[in-house]
Amino acid sequence: MSTTPNAADAVPGAAPDTGGVDTGRLRTALDATAHRIVYDQYGSGSGADDPTGRELRLISEVDRAHLVMLTERGIVDAGRAGALLGTIDALRAADFEPVRDRPMPRGLYLAYEGWLVDRLGQRTGGVLHTGRSRNDLNATTVRLRARAPYARLLDEVLALAGVLLDRAERYRDVVMPAYTHGQPAVPISYGHYLCGVAGAVLRSAAGLLDAGREIDVNPLGAGAVGGTSVPVDPARTAELLGFTAATPNSVDAVASRDFALRMLSASAVLGVLMARVARDLTWWTTEEFGLLRMADDLVGSSSMMPQKRNPFLLEHIQGRSSAALAGFTGAATAMSTAGYTNAIAVGTEAVRHLWPGLAGTEEAATLLRLVVAGAEPDRDRMRARARDGFTSATYLAERLVVDGIPFRTAHHLVGETVLAALDGGLPLSEASRTQPDVAGAAAGYPADWLDPETVAAACAHGGGPGGTAPDAALIQARSELASAEQEFAARRTRWADAAARLTDEVAKVVADR
The missing domain is CATH 1.10.40 (Ribonucleotide Reductase Protein R1; domain 1)
Known part of the structure; x- marks a missing residue:
C-alpha cells in the first residue's frame, strides 16, 4: 500500500509543504551564498579540505622548481632529475594515493620523500633534498598555501568596496540623519555614509595588498638557518614559483612568519569596521528606526513567531568579523615565546591561526556585500527622521x-x-x-x-554631503579601487604565469633525461 501523500490526504488548513522556503511571511529562500556561509559547519576555515593532499601538492610544487634549478645549475644530472620529476608528476596525478597510507613517524615530508627513495632508489630519490632543509621548505610552502585564501579574501574586500561605491552613487540624494551617541546629529545622505565606509574598506584593501607583498619573497635556499654550501640559485626558484625576489638573509627566511601577523592585522582592522557597520545597519533595520528594509532572501524567520523578519546575517557579520582579531592574538602570543630562528611555535602553532582568521574575514565581507546590495532605504522615513531630529x-x-x-x-x-x-x-x-x-x-x-535636503546640499566643505565633495570622494575612491584591482590582478597573473612556466620547464627536463 502506498504511503505517498497526495491532495486527498492533506489535512484541511495545513500549511503547504514548501521545504521551509515559504514561511507565510517570507516567500523566498535565503540567498544561496549566505546560506552556504551561515549553515555550513565545515566552512572554508575548518581545515576539512584534505590537508594532507593540499600539503603534498605544495611540497611537490616546490620540489619541481627545486629540481629544475638543480638541473640547470649542473648540481643534479638531467637523467636523475627527469626520473624524479616524472615520478612526482605521476604521484600528483594519482592525488598522492601511494603516500597517504604510509607510516609518518617523522612527518609528512619524510614519508613522501621516503616513498620516492623506495621507488627510485637512493641514488635518484636521495638527491631531492640537496641544498635544502625542511625549514626553508616549510617557509616556502606556507607562503604558497597563503595565496588562495588571501586571494579569496582580497576578491571579496574589493567586491565589497565596489558594491559600496555603486550604492553610494545610487543613494547619494537619499537624505538621512547622521547619528552621534545614538542621536540624530546632522543631515547627510545614505550614499554619503556608504561612501565613507567604502573609503575605510579601501584602506583595509591597501593594508592587505601591502601584507601580501611578504608572501612574494622566496625563502628557499636558506637551508636549516645558515644557508647552504651547495651553489643553489634562489632567484631562479623564485621565478619558477611566482615570487618576486629571494630572501637576502637565511635567518630571516626561516625565522619569520611576519606576513601572517600582518595579514591578520589588516584583516582585524577590516573586521572592526565591518562589525561597526553591521551595528549601524542592525539599528536602522529595526521597526523602531525603519530606515532600511532587507529583501526577503537576506532575512530569517522565527520558528515560533510568524511575524518576524530577522536580519540575522548582520549578527553573523559581527561574529565572524572578530576571527582575525582572535587569530592575531593567538599567532602573536605563540610567536612571542620563540627565539628568532626556525621554531615550531612560529611556523606551526602561530601560523595555524591564519587560516580561520582569513576565512572568517572573507565570509564577513561576503555577507556585508550581500546586505549592502540588498538593503533598500526608506526615503520618506529617512527624511522624516532627519527633519524630526532637528538635524538642521x-x-x-x-x-x-x-x-x-x-x-x-x-x-x-x-x-x-x-x-x-x-x-x-x-x-x-x-x-x-x-x-x-x-x-x-x-x-x-x-x-x-x-529642510534636511537643503542643509545637506549646503554642507559642501570638509568632505560634507553637499556641492562637489561627493563627486570628488567617489572619483577618488573609484580610482583607488581600480588601482588595487590592477595591482592584485598583476600579482595573480604572475602566480599563474609562473605555474605554467614551471610545467614547461619540468617537461623539458623529463624529455631530456
Whole structure:
C-alpha cells in the first residue's frame, strides 16, 4: 500500500509543504551564498579540505622548481632529475594515493620523500633534498598555501568596496540623519555614509595588498638557518614559483612568519569596521528606526513567531568579523615565546591561526556585500527622521555666525529655538521665525531653508554631503579601487604565469633525461 501523500490526504488548513522556503511571511529562500556561509559547519576555515593532499601538492610544487634549478645549475644530472620529476608528476596525478597510507613517524615530508627513495632508489630519490632543509621548505610552502585564501579574501574586500561605491552613487540624494551617541546629529545622505565606509574598506584593501607583498619573497635556499654550501640559485626558484625576489638573509627566511601577523592585522582592522557597520545597519533595520528594509532572501524567520523578519546575517557579520582579531592574538602570543630562528611555535602553532582568521574575514565581507546590495532605504522615513531630529540646527547656528553672532551665543539661541519647536510642535524652519534673536537670520531665506535636503546640499566643505565633495570622494575612491584591482590582478597573473612556466620547464627536463 502506498504511503505517498497526495491532495486527498492533506489535512484541511495545513500549511503547504514548501521545504521551509515559504514561511507565510517570507516567500523566498535565503540567498544561496549566505546560506552556504551561515549553515555550513565545515566552512572554508575548518581545515576539512584534505590537508594532507593540499600539503603534498605544495611540497611537490616546490620540489619541481627545486629540481629544475638543480638541473640547470649542473648540481643534479638531467637523467636523475627527469626520473624524479616524472615520478612526482605521476604521484600528483594519482592525488598522492601511494603516500597517504604510509607510516609518518617523522612527518609528512619524510614519508613522501621516503616513498620516492623506495621507488627510485637512493641514488635518484636521495638527491631531492640537496641544498635544502625542511625549514626553508616549510617557509616556502606556507607562503604558497597563503595565496588562495588571501586571494579569496582580497576578491571579496574589493567586491565589497565596489558594491559600496555603486550604492553610494545610487543613494547619494537619499537624505538621512547622521547619528552621534545614538542621536540624530546632522543631515547627510545614505550614499554619503556608504561612501565613507567604502573609503575605510579601501584602506583595509591597501593594508592587505601591502601584507601580501611578504608572501612574494622566496625563502628557499636558506637551508636549516645558515644557508647552504651547495651553489643553489634562489632567484631562479623564485621565478619558477611566482615570487618576486629571494630572501637576502637565511635567518630571516626561516625565522619569520611576519606576513601572517600582518595579514591578520589588516584583516582585524577590516573586521572592526565591518562589525561597526553591521551595528549601524542592525539599528536602522529595526521597526523602531525603519530606515532600511532587507529583501526577503537576506532575512530569517522565527520558528515560533510568524511575524518576524530577522536580519540575522548582520549578527553573523559581527561574529565572524572578530576571527582575525582572535587569530592575531593567538599567532602573536605563540610567536612571542620563540627565539628568532626556525621554531615550531612560529611556523606551526602561530601560523595555524591564519587560516580561520582569513576565512572568517572573507565570509564577513561576503555577507556585508550581500546586505549592502540588498538593503533598500526608506526615503520618506529617512527624511522624516532627519527633519524630526532637528538635524538642521547646526546649520542654523552657522547662519547666525555669518550674521556676526559668536558661535557659542548662536549655539545657545538655536538650542532655545529647538525647545520652542518642540513645545509648539513646529518644524525648525517655522520655529526659527518665531524667535526674536533668530528671526532676523531666517528672514532672508525661503520657507524650506532648513529642510534636511537643503542643509545637506549646503554642507559642501570638509568632505560634507553637499556641492562637489561627493563627486570628488567617489572619483577618488573609484580610482583607488581600480588601482588595487590592477595591482592584485598583476600579482595573480604572475602566480599563474609562473605555474605554467614551471610545467614547461619540468617537461623539458623529463624529455631530456
